[in-house]
Amino acid sequence: MTKRTSRSLIARHLSRAAVLAGIGVYVARLSAIGSLSLYISPRMAVYTKLAAACLYLIAAALVYQALKAWDGDGAEGCGTACRHAPTGNWLRQLRAVALFALPLALFFLTPDTTIGSAMAAQKGMNLSGGAVPPAKPAASDPTAASAPPDADELDRLFPHDSLTKPYADYGKLLYAEPVIEIAAPRFLETLTTLSFFPDSFVGRRASIAGFVYRDDTIGDGQFVLGRFAVQCCAADAIPYGIVVESPDAAKYASDKWMTVTGILAKTTVGGSEVLLLKADAATGIEPADDPYVYPDMSFGA
Secondary structure, eight states, rough: HHHHHHHHHHHHHHHHHHHHHHHHHHHHHHHHHOGGTTTTOHHHHHHHHHHHHHHHHHHHHHHHHHHHHTTOOOOSTTTHHHSOSSSSOOOHHHHHHHHHHHHHHHHSSOOOOOOOOOHHHHOOOOOOOOSOSSOOOOOOOOOSSSSSHHHHHHHHHOOOOOOTTTHHHHHHHHHHHHSSSEEETTHHHHOOOOOOHHHHHOOOEEEEEEEEEOTOOOOOOTEEEEEEOSSSBBGGEEEEEOOOOOEEEEGSOOOOOOEEEEEEEEEETEEEEEEEEEEEEEEOOOSSOEEEEOOOTTTOO
């Protein structure tokens, strides 16, 4: 192996090791400062950290290969990987390394941010938690006596089939709450339940925290308060929310985080009937430490 080939081989090993180690360091940095959840769901975080550890090991192996080539032991010590010159010219190899190194450098140089209304506009805000509601229940009467309904009354309010039974059971629990909290860890399940049985919850009080979102389908004096639901990582995030009606709606800027409490009603958006929260209290808040919500894997178990 010539000196030129040896130098090229060393450079290739070290550049690849630097990129792999850099990715591992970036994951470690995100974990250390508590920002890993901005990109990866908590249940996938352990696998991400294990993958980063594997990258460290591969990077260490590449450094070892580079040291063997530097010592001139390529022919004896590291087999065919060190005896052959790198395939392709140096410019092609540089491009391959830059393809990973430049985005990695940008990751380190730019601040960690959450996705917001701009991404929600691209993906489309989902104003109902479920796709196929069960049979329409009889409407509840918010002016009726405050005595808790009996089992037969609850069954009438929450009809179900085998697929929607978990939501009906959860709906009966929500119905007993003085204020229905649409919040983690069952943000999605609560919103889906309300969407499945809207007539049963009309007139009930509810509270939700999220970011402000607007588009052309939302009427004057209205906005959407939503959260992004994540399965595995931020790339699969889907925005879910509820339409809020408030006389002060114009004051609230898009992406502002708020907590809103009010009375549940119904409205029409884009030809579809969806839930509406008529706000009687709204407060600006700081973004949640973990801005995303996740499916509750124990729901219905």
